[in-house]
Amino acid sequence: MSDTQKPWNSPMPEPQFDLMRRILAAPSPVGLEAAMTYGVLKPHFEGFAPDSWQLHQFKGHAGVVLDTHPGRDDLFKVMIIGHADKIRMQVRSIGEDGKIWINSDSFLPNVVIGHEVTLFSEDPEAPGSYRRIEGGTVEALGAIHFSDPAQRSGEKGIKKEQLYLELQIHGENKKQQVENLGVRPGDSILLDRPIRHGFSPDTFYGAYLDNGLGCFVTAEVARLIAEAGGTEKVRVMFAIASYEEIGRFGSRVLAGELEPDAIIAVDVNHDYVAAPGIGDRRMQPLEMGKGFTMSVGAIASEQLNRIIETTAREQGIPMQRDIVGVDTGTDGMAGVLAAVDCVATSIGFPIRNMHTISETGYTRDVLAAIHAITHTVQALDALPDPHREFLDHHPRLDHAGALGHQGSDKPETGQDKQ
Template identity: 25%
Template sequence: MKSAYERIAALADLRGLSGRENAVGEAAAEQLRQYVPDAAYRDGSVIAHLGQNPAKPTLLLCAHLDQVGFLVTGITPEGFLRIGAVGGIDHRLLLGQPVTVTGKGGTYPGVISILPPHLLTGDQAVPEDAQLCVDLGFASAEALADKVVPGDAVYYGTTCKKLQNQRMTGSALDDRCCVAALLMTAEILADAGDLPCNVTFVFSGQEERSGRGAKLAAANESADEAIAVDVTFGLAHGEDPHECMTLGKGPAIGISPVLSQELSEALTAAAKRANIAYQLEIMNGSTGTDADSLALAPEGCRAGTVSVPLRNMHTPVEVIDMVDVAETAHLLAEYAKGCGAE
């Protein structure tokens, strides 16, 4: 059996920009088929059904496949790549970062560069997309003609690494750690025998830009309840503990005007029943997750969120506690086994 680190890293080290999730989607579908045979990647998302009994209610569990990154927007005469962000990226940590460009001629390593510090003014301390470029080592635009073109994808960061105390870092833990959590959930439920509900697994595409995958799932998959499983802001140095979740203290159960209060309370009861550590994440507006789309299913659907605390979101060095991922899987499995969609 794979360790939590191996399972998460196997997914997080794959490249899958919003709208280009193919490699991640195929890999996740292959793993999910071990527990849910009809798992398939199509139209940008993975869909799988553990039970399709019309007499039972249906619980939908959703985590997204895509990651943030960049697209090549142009090439300078000197051979530098102009780039534009896909998703909300923290630009403070980008300077000097290694990147990988997936071009039509292959995969090319590079680095992000900018004007030297002595040429930057005070209000340029945090660079904008227009100030960034990628240096692949080519000396002219002509040298790139059959290799990289505008529209090609650019990924920052390197492979995952273990840290101390069951923690790990990587550049696409949002939201691959939650895809891994749902794979763990599927493994538990596949061995649980007859469940009181059907469980539909969705690994959605394009959450970071349009929410397309979740919107299609809400329209096409008839669910009574849906839980978006995503990351949330983890407490880091200098941050307000009232505004962030703490790593290592369990998954965060969301409370929001968008979400079903009854579902949030039922998730909390399931955590208490199974002695699973949990936190409450209070949001006074929308959740910023696929739950916002799932809650608008045409036939009506109670929506909830269960989130893994993550530091340094949308940077090359995201950090999670692997225990939180495992406890997320156990909480979701306990909920499905104990009551499911009521």
């Protein structure tokens, strides 16, 4: 395959970009993920999955799993996990002046001020039926004129308790006007910002790349595996989890139910090179535009990582190593949290402005992740015995060879050429 034929070296085709945009647009706050899983991904899966594949559904959450070999517990089971839940704000209380006081959840209070949102409210008269209210904005001070000098200078920030939803309520009985809409504490609020192409080539931006992107990658890997004729020795479970943003709870249930032998989590990562103000922290130089990322450390399996890295090198797919310390911070932890013996790692792509309304990504990094995971699954399927591969080949540092000084010449490696 020439460089020009490698998808990760070309712009993302517009139909594929449109699928990514539709997945990311689905209103799926924590606990209400079905808009993405059942509204977008389930019909998408059904459009290409062979008849022998099965979609698993669950009672306690709206996660779904597309299974290539249902019931075949004898096969080596690989679970690829994206999570459908979005960070959401919630109604906290309603003031006499018509202000709807809200929780900011995992958003910094200052990044949501002034932005348009949609409030999703269950109809009190028809439980299970939801309505949406558009046209509101998140506010805190109302105007600079009402802030104290420390806030004007930047010495003092906005507290999360100051946030409220402005619905332009006026006139008499302002609180009653809001209550007449059926708005209640606990109602979910999402930022209203669609995904758009960015100014720079192959970039895009908008709200909630975390983690509709992981779901998009998981779905595209499923499609490519189906188009390639499936797998023989490996049972692949393409999982779309819930509850990640509140503690990786959904994925640990999926792992506990289906007991995978390997987990590959797919989630966004940080562009540390572009992140302002963290240079003195000496973070690893992950950078948007340099390929997908692979977690090293925590519970990440060196054996699984070796197969991913070898496969990426053989295919010429650009890759970056991400140091994760004691916790991957992703659904890669699902196996150990569910007490399931499995190898695991986490794949990502550097984005900027995470947990803001203007998250920014690079389509070629996303394509690199899609094809790296696809080729990794195929490499696992080509092993003589995937079970024994991981049982018998744990790295032995007591077998490490001595390494001497290598000189100062910079070698021209395949990785450098990419």
